[in-house]
Amino acid sequence: MGWQSVGLVVVLHMALLIGPGSGIGANWGTQATHPLPPSIVVKMLKDNGFEKVKLFDADANILKALSKSGIQVMVGIPNDMLLSLANSEQAAQNWVAQNVSSHAVDIRYVAVGNEPFLAAYNGTYIGLLLPALQNVQSALVKAGLASQVKVTVPLNADVYQSSSNLPSDGDFRSDIHQLMLQIVQFLNDNGSPFTINIYPFISLYNDPNFPTDFAFFDGASSSAINDGGRVYDNVFDANHDTLVWALQKNGYGNLSIIVGEIGWPTDGDKNANPKFAQQFNQGFMSRVTAGKGTPMRPSPVNAYLFSLIDEDAKSIQPGNFERHWGLFYFDGTPKYPLTLTSSNGLVPAKDVQYQAKKWCVMSPMASLDDPQVGPSVSYAYF
Structure with missing residues (x-):
């Protein structure tokens, strides 16, 4: 079903007040064993000045928590949904109805897939992405939302390359x-918009000879590149x-x-x-x-x-670093x-509920010959 008329008016009014490129945003991932309640995370976003x-x-619970928050949202579609969306206009219409139209949330973008052209996927999504994009776009048009909700796809920076170390030699990867x-x-x-994920850390991780100072924003004159x-x-x-x-x-x-x-x-x-995370x-x-x-683009990023x-x-x-990208620990501590x-630094999550501290005691029924005992003890200890 479509938005209620009041919700649509609110979102349209907000769209007029807030420019599409305003403020700084954050990625909110949910692959955690002990996730914070969405309401606490939304409050933390607002306390720290995130506007996007x-x-x-x-996730319906997250979108509900973001309702009327004033935070602009880019909502994502996982790669494993690209097949159905690429092959069915109806599937795309159902997705938009369930995840965009039915929420009074300031959704600005739908991210169709996430880095689908990574080499690790062995070309799985190459034939699916464009038709999925087209079907989601058609669904937004049919729902009357295409003017305020834009379709995009977050891509890894490996979709383009330079034949030298000069940006001006850049072009898209030959195979795609x-x-x-x-x-x-x-x-x-x-x-x-063209959405791109850029990770200077990965440049340093992949190449032991990569100049460390060139990964940061401190004016690394020893590694500077002069391109025309x-x-x-x-x-x-x-x-x-x-x-x-x-481009x-x-x-x-x-673009x-x-x-x-x-x-x-x-x-x-x-x-x-x-130390390096803070510096970067x-x-x-x-x-x-x-x-x-x-x-090449002097305006704000x-x-x-x-x-x-x-x-x-x-x-x-x-890499082992994958679980440690947060500005905050799992409990919302900076x-x-x-x-x-603001000049006050990061604001921690408020009203976080902690479980009581408990001792882990091995069951008297456990056998030391059980191969699961060792891993279980190690998990409890750490």
Whole structure:
């Protein structure tokens, strides 16, 4: 069913008051064994001045908590739904009706899939993404929501590359070049942004010879790149503008860009620690609050920090750091000082309920010969 008329008027009014690129956003992931109640997380978002949040699915309880919060939302569609959405317009209409139309939430974007062209997926989603995008767009049009809710797809930065170390040599990856142009044309035709996830930490993680100072925003003159008079003193700017050049040389130089994910983990690797995370995120935030963009796009960057809270149930296949991207620990406690929109630093979650402390005692019925005893004891201990 559609929004009630009052809810629609509220959302449209908010859309007029809040610009699409205003404020700083956060990614709110939910792969945790002990997630905070959505109402507490929404309060934490507001207390810390976040005006936008990016979700990886369309959890009804989270959307209910975000109702009338004033927070702009990018709601996500997981990759495992791309097959049904690509093959059925009705499935897309049902998804929009259930997850967009029925909530009085300021939904600005629908993220169709998440980094679907990663090499790890072995091309599974290459033929599915564009028709899924098209069907979701058609569903939004049919629901009368296409003017305020835009379709996008968060992509990993490996969808483009440079034949040298210069951003101006950037272009889309050769194996998906034609498909990327079709996707870009679709985004352009529908007034949608290109959403890209950029991780300088991964550059450092993947290459032991990568210059550490170039990963941060401290003016690494020893590693700076001069590209036709444009000087790049950090890898984020160089990566971002490689995308700008890829868009520009293919005729879409004015397409808007959202940085869907950017951040630094605090554990799980020698370079993943609170000191580096604070240095990176504060450096990035200082640029955002100063209204500084990149050499090719000087206007302020529209971005979502990754991530809000640690997720201890995430797969560690990409690396042990995967569970440690949060600005906050799992209970909403800040990990390190960080100035976002005020001088007071991060504000912890309020009204968090903790379980009483208990001792773990081995059952007298347990056999030391049971192969499950060792792992169970280790889990209880740690």
